[in-house]
Amino acid sequence: MKKTNNTTSGFLSQLPKNIFSGFVVSLIALPLGLGLALASEAPPISGVIASVVGGIIVSIFGGSKVTITGPGNGLVVVLLGAITTLANGDLYQGYIFTLAAIICSGALMIIIGQLRLGILSDFFPSSAIQGMLAAIGISIFAKQFHVMLANTSIKGDTISLLTDIPHSISLLFKPEYSAIAALVGVVSLLIMFFYGKIRNKYFQLVPAPMWIVLIAVGLSYYYEFFSSAPYPIDDSLLVQIPNDVFSNFPTPDFSLILDFKFIGVVIAITLISSIESLLSIKAVDKLDPLKRRSNINKDLTALGIASIVSGFLGGLNVVTVIARSSVNVNNGGTNRTSNFFHAVFLILFVVLFQDQLKRIPLTALAAILVYTGYKLAAPKNLKIVAKIGKEQLIIFFATIIATITTNLITGILIGILTTIIIHFILNKSVLFFIRNLFKPNVLMFKEGFNDTYFVSIKNFSSFLNYSRLKRKLDTIPENQDAIIDFSLCDFVDYTVQESLLGYQETFKRKGGSFEITGLDIHGTSSEHPLAIRSLIPFSKKIKIGAKSNLTKRQKDLQNIANNFSWKYDPKKDHDVSGLHDFVFFKTKKINYLNNSIYDSKSIFRISDTEFSEGEFIARTLVRTTIMTIKLKTEVPKFTLDKEGLLEFIYKFSGFKDILISGHPDFSKRFFLLGEKPEKIKLFFTNELVLFLESNPYYHIECNGSYLLVMRKERLASIKEIKALLDYGTRLEKVISSIQYEELLLKSPKIKS
Incomplete structure (x- = not known):
């Protein structure tokens, strides 16, 4: 009884912080929800519906503590393609077909969660995922850049949209063009870029997207009350929201349920939803001040339920989103109630401020998405991948090109295939992987004297068989000591090493230690600490023991020597x-x-x-x-x-x-x-x-x-x-x- 009272008391004491955090998150979720829906050619309110439904359902049934749910950046390309093609250009019919696909995708996510298949996310190479996200960013940027400049007439694929950017810029200098609407878009983009550089605590209380909304809505009131000139932004460039949001919900159309194109959309939505959510959940777990680990499969089930409900109400699918989750943590969110209250505030905004929402220019929302696309495909990401190794750059670009020229599913499959081929080439053997792929390669035992867990990996360790290693590692208490030995392993890829970094951070936070040994005898193709490591010589192998290529263990050994004024x-x-x-x-x-x-x-x-x-x-x-x-x-x-x-x-x-x-x-x-x-x-x-x-x-x-x-x-x-x-x-x-x-x-x- 006492423990229950303490839990209730702690929950109530944290409630004000979670209400405040939910309010701040809602200020970002509102313009982003509207923008992501518009970018998908869906009704603007559908993005807000996804945020509301996700916030309520996932906060009740989810397995995460501080994540925020709603429409995601990664789905824009898939939903846009579905809405524009499923009904051969009829956008409304395509939209209700897509709602049916969202519902079917939600059912699949429930199955994935119940079968505990969240581990499937480990079978995607890191560079291929980064390439897929970059391709999504490029597609969002290409589409929304024209809308930001008030040019909504340009259509086409990503490549043609990119090549048409100079044309949209040239339109700015024509007298009959909507210059004010374009100016709102450009100023909004500048706010997104320079918001973080303004170090005023009062200014920072309002997130950048909400500043954009406030300024844009304020401009419309200026023309209404203080200017004799008419409002210079045409109604076609303003957000369209039905007068009664909570009536006339669209009815999803399941008539294409056996169509191959429809099935492809369902698979694509499920694939990207799962990947985006799993990546976000893992990232947010690292930010959680209480160091809790999410129940990924429970979260996938909750996201599936939320997507089904959202689809029936006319909303987009629901995923876990990293940006809004980070804001939640940074503003003191401690449990799932912050996700719930963010949904409550969104409902209040839609009910109380419908007139104000209709005054938001599409160009302002497009600017937010242009910045989002830029962040996903920023040049610095390319530089980071290049430092890891030239082979990662090949995987990265192969995934981007395949995704842009075909679709997301083909793109990620090309990325996986490219990774496998590169691994074959680096190891100068196909049989090595085929022979050892299905063999048990992870041995774990507990050493009795000091309760140290010793894990030995042999043959090879890559994204293809990482799940075996992960299953063993997940059974080790994070307050214990673990030693992961790769001295019997001929090949270790970048994806495995990047994943192990997360374990090192978690064990360190919870009082344990997670040490990796045996990688210092391997050759590498670059000086990056996470570069592919192989006992089979590379054509230009970095010299083992080069100062710039020391493993973490070697750097720690060097520090020990320095502390004793010894040599290493x-x-x-x-x-x-x-x-x-x-x-x-x-x-x-x-x-x-x-x-x-x-x-x-x-x-x-x-x-x-x-x-x-x-x-x-x-x-x-x-x-x-x-x-x-x-x-x-x-x-x-x-x-x-x-x-x-x-x-x-x-x-x-x-x-x-x-x-x-x-x-x-x-x-x-x-x-x-x-x-x-x-x-x-x-x-x-x-x-x-x-x-x-x-x-x-x-x-x-x-x-x-x-x-x-x-x-x-x-x-x-x-x-x-x-x-x-x-x-x-x-x-x-x-x-x-x-x-x-x-x-x-x-x-x-x-x-x-």
Whole structure:
């Protein structure tokens, strides 16, 4: 009962913040809803209906906490194509056909959500998605630029609309042209561009789209009350809203439900709705101040229900939208009630300010969409993709060109196909992918000592099989430690690495750690940290260990070295002769050391090492992190391990455990092995035994002059390396304090 009261109290205390946030979001949602509907050739009110229905239904049934729903930018191209082509140019008939497609798409989204198929979003390459969004932005820009300049007569595909831009600009200089309407559009665009540069807190209280609406409506009142001249903007360039919004809802027409063109529209709407919503949900989860994770499949179900209701009421389909969701978070929205109140305020605006809405020029709304299109296809996005790698640029442009010249479904399929072909080329093998595509390639287990989750990936990891890795990662509590090891993986693509960044941020926020190891041995095609990594050499492979191409783990290692005023060398060192003096490496073939941290006197050295066990079919490759410590004096050779199955086998094979008198607990916990037991017993003083008993277990060997210290036969995480460094430096101090030569002199019975 007490917990329920606390929950209710917390909900009520947060209500004012969510009401305010919902109000601010509604100021953006109103002009955007009108604009997106107009861009789709749908009645303006249909965009507002989608926002209202989405806000109410998704706030009740959804699985997200701070997302805002409504019509999305990505659907403009699909809806525009549907409305203009399904009825062969009859826009109203095309609109009611499209409403039926929206309803069918909503039903499909419910099925996707109920079957927990939200994971399908992971099968789209990142560069192809970025190319698709850029293509949508270019299409929106091409269409709305003409409307912004008061030229609503130009029609055609995206390419022809782009080439006609100079013509629309030239019309501005003709005396009979609607110059004032065009001026409103241009000024509105300038407001969108420069709004963020005005750092006045009172000015920033009103979002840029609402400033545009207020100025445009204010202009109409100026001509009505203060000017003798007639209002210079023609009625055809103003928003058209029926007098009674809540009556005469259009009836969706399902007569084309078996038509292939109609089915294509349904699939396109579902595909883009799902992708746009899933991308937005993931992005907004990162912004949530309470670090909550959305139930994606529950959200897809709610969005499907909302789209069905919206379609029957004459509204557009409902998706999760990133821009309005970001505004919600930034204005203090903490739960789903902000989405609900944004819908309530939209209803009030439509009921109370119908006359004012009809005074908004289409050119002003078009300017908002021109800016939106520009942001989706901004040149800086191209620059970002180019930095990742030239192959990503090819995927990006292939998707854009295919989307613009055909349709969104074909465009994304071309992007996927291009990605697969490029992966084949980079790996110089088609069979490598075909042979390993359906093989299990992810092994995960929990290490008992410190509850660390270790995940090892082999063969390849790309968007094609990322879902396997994601399923494992989603089961790890975000307040625990996870190590993701790619040392057995021949190929890792950009999509996988970008997705893992989200896990790193989430684990860091919730108190856990998420470390990626094993990528530093791969070659890359660019210096970007997320560039494709492959063990198969690229034609122009970036040199492994180049300073500009260090992985996050390597940069962290460099920081550790800097903090101790030590040195860090990421390059491979094939001089490993000293390691063969240790028992652990006597029967192993050591390939190289790399990622070495060492002090100026070369007393301590922590390195990653690659070695192999066995030969031919039984040959296995292992990478692990070791520490070597140079001793000041000669000490007896020994091997110290934890008591376990391996040590039982040693005993069975005739190797005798050396027992330290006076320390029965130590002898039970550790297996001590060496050729000169009496000298070893003398060396293991009370101080050394106490240190070993009171610290975490490590495998320790001594070859007389050096110590070898290691924990697991795998690469260590940064957290584990710091622990190893602390352990090793303290162990060296304890051993340095042992006066071994004096102890020998005092024990004449021990022969040298």
